[in-house]
Amino acid sequence: MAASTAHRSTAAPSDGRSPEEAGLSGRAPVEVTTWLVLRRVAMRYRPYRWHTVGSGLLVLITVGMSTAAPLLLQRIIDDALPRHDTTLLAVLCGLMMALGLVGSLLGVAETALTNWTGQRVAARLRVDVYDRARAQPLRFYSEQGQAQIQARLVSDIDGIDRFLTSTVHQALSALTALVAVGIAMIILSWPLALVSLALTALLSLFNNRFARRRRLLFRQRQRLLTTVLRYVSEDLSLSGVLLGRTLRRTRTQRDRFVEVAEDIRDVTFRQRIAGMSAYTVIGVSFACVPPLIFWAYGTFTPTVSVGAVVVLVMLQTRLSQPIQSLLRLSGGVQASVVMFERVLEYLDMDAPERDVAPVRRTPAGPAEVRLRGVSCRYPGSPAPALAGVDLDFPAGSVTVVTGHTGSGKSTLGLVLAGLLSPDTGTVRVDGGSALPRAAATLIPQHTALLHGTIRDNLLFARDGVSQAELDRVLDTVRLGSLITASRHGWDTSIGENGLQLSGGERQRLGIARALLADCRLLVVDEATSALDQHTADRVTEALREHCRDKTLVLIAHRLPRLEPQDRVIVLDRGRVAEHGTHGLLSRAGGAYASLLAAQPVARPARREPPHPEPPRRAPELPLRTT
Numbered sequence: 001m002a003a004s005t006a007h008r009s010t011a012a013p014s015d016g017r018s019p020e021e022a023g024l025s026g027r028a029p030v031e032v033t034t035w036l037v038l039r040r041v042a043m044r045y046r047p048y049r050w051h052t053v054g055s056g057l058l059v060l061i062t063v064g065m066s067t068a069a070p071l072l073l074q075r076i077i078d079d080a081l082p083r084h085d086t087t088l089l090a091v092l093c094g095l096m097m098a099l100g101l102v103g104s105l106l107g108v109a110e111t112a113l114t115n116w117t118g119q120r121v122a123a124r125l126r127v128d129v130y131d132r133a134r135a136q137p138l139r140f141y142s143e144q145g146q147a148q149i150q151a152r153l154v155s156d157i158d159g160i161d162r163f164l165t166s167t168v169h170q171a172l173s174a175l176t177a178l179v180a181v182g183i184a185m186i187i188l189s190w191p192l193a194l195v196s197l198a199l200t201a202l203l204s205l206f207n208n209r210f211a212r213r214r215r216l217l218f219r220q221r222q223r224l225l226t227t228v229l230r231y232v233s234e235d236l237s238l239s240g241v242l243l244g245r246t247l248r249r250t251r252t253q254r255d256r257f258v259e260v261a262e263d264i265r266d267v268t269f270r271q272r273i274a275g276m277s278a279y280t281v282i283g284v285s286f287a288c289v290p291p292l293i294f295w296a297y298g299t300f301t302p303t304v305s306v307g308a309v310v311v312l313v314m315l316q317t318r319l320s321q322p323i324q325s326l327l328r329l330s331g332g333v334q335a336s337v338v339m340f341e342r343v344l345e346y347l348d349m350d351a352p353e354r355d356v357a358p359v360r361r362t363p364a365g366p367a368e369v370r371l372r373g374v375s376c377r378y379p380g381s382p383a384p385a386l387a388g389v390d391l392d393f394p395a396g397s398v399t400v401v402t403g404h405t406g407s408g409k410s411t412l413g414l415v416l417a418g419l420l421s422p423d424t425g426t427v428r429v430d431g432g433s434a435l436p437r438a439a440a441t442l443i444p445q446h447t448a449l450l451h452g453t454i455r456d457n458l459l460f461a462r463d464g465v466s467q468a469e470l471d472r473v474l475d476t477v478r479l480g481s482l483i484t485a486s487r488h489g490w491d492t493s494i495g496e497n498g499l500q501l502s503g504g505e506r507q508r509l510g511i512a513r514a515l516l517a518d519c520r521l522l523v524v525d526e527a528t529s530a531l532d533q534h535t536a537d538r539v540t541e542a543l544r545e546h547c548r549d550k551t552l553v554l555i556a557h558r559l560p561r562l563e564p565q566d567r568v569i570v571l572d573r574g575r576v577a578e579h580g581t582h583g584l585l586s587r588a589g590g591a592y593a594s595l596l597a598a599q600p601v602a603r604p605a606r607r608e609p610p611h612p613e614p615p616r617r618a619p620e621l622p623l624r625t626t
């Protein structure tokens, strides 16, 4: 069975959404409050605290300077102009210009500093989410799906990046402006200032009523966008297009895409309208304040000077800007909280998988593996995939694992390669002195290939691979003709996941790459299933030859040619039905003998003279080159 499907999810949410859209592992998303987000953000800013303090100070200074300008204006109107004091007028006007110039320069410095720190925090966050996602067991990837992981790493972190560099900066400026303008107003006329501030408080309360709704709508929108990503990767990939066209379901694919596009349209509309109603009320309220100030001045406070009234109105307008921008920003903050919520969901996961360095083959030699009482059950599965398995894989042995479909062969391969931890039982490599993950390499049936050239794919196996090694492994898997027949040789591009190669070529390239990796135990899971019988036999022969210094485990439905002393394990519903040497079991008349008898073609024994390599046909899809 393909390792890629070895962890398919079993829990489907009842509302028809995929598990990834329902939240991690079907769990409800973590509820995050704005305060929690601010605390977590503050923690991430800790290494840059002095830069942050610097940004904050620059904001204070620039806002303070821009608030001081109207006070100078009051002096111009009340003192310099009525008294025709040209010296005072020149000084005050000069000061106003200087304040404007210095304020702008400091503003540039502040933006640069804020972005410098914000980008670093966002980049670190992206790497942390990537690392956390990489440290998950295989089940995570099949449950979450690629689109979900992509959405967190790309669009959510992009949104957080905007929040850190733009929203936080604007909020800080607006808050500072609010305080500074408030103080200036109190200095000029405290009763009028109080009226303005009370109105501000009222409007904030009103705005908060809309905030929660906007957050809910934004969360819904992010989920829908994730679904779009999933549909795009499913419908607009080569395999997705083939699926749609061969089953004549392209209309269905389009319909579900249209449905989600329309859902996004509606949710976005509701989200924007929810914000707009609040902004309209706020805008109208602020527009009414200047006439109210003039009226109050004329009616109740005639002792305040004309200059003070002009400046009060000016400050009131200034006050309305930060308030309106804060209220608008609260929409952005709600969106960022949702994105944080989604990112924290990943960051707060356990990280059970750790990277292990491969153990150098020499001088350690082939690995010896012992399984005792190994059982594995996939979540939601009624029966265990492996049940109480006791097996020995002696160092340097060649073992074939076979059995009917679903008998647990791939699960055993994953356990041997250290990719799946058994629920109970032990896996010991060299008596427990080595980790399975460090000693083993698994070749899955559906090999993942990189979107690059043949050379890129092979060099990924290990650092410092020589050209002689490359030639040797390609020869081992009988793929030398792929290089000679292609115009660009080693630098031939193979397309996304090797889609410009045939299925058999893809498999052989995957085998060649695994042969370059340092390992002492090689597990090959149906890795020649796409090859014709003859080529499969030749590749398996060469593989055995190449792996003389390794322990080799071949998982196969279609049995390869074996030596009498080769070991055979027959699995049946997760249990070992039979195990022994090929020589003994083929004559024992048991499960293995029946599987042998059921093989499609009777083949000559091993050591027959090999057939010459068939001439390579030109690839059907044009090979692209880099």
Ligand SMILES: Nc1ncnc2c1ncn2[C@@H]1O[C@H](COP(=O)(O)OP(=O)(O)OP(=O)(O)O)[C@@H](O)[C@H]1O
Residues within 6 Å of the ligand: 001, 002, 005, 006, 007, 008, 009, 010, 378, 379, 380, 381, 384, 385, 403, 404, 405, 406, 407, 408, 409, 410, 411, 412
């Ligand atoms: N991720 C999963 N979630 C739930 N059940 C699973 C999962 N992967 C495998 N199984 C189940 O575990 C059992 C063993 O599966 P496994 O893939 O190991 O069998 P196999 O012998 O390799 O099958 P095949 O020959 O068809 O490739 C099967 O019943 C299968 O349905």
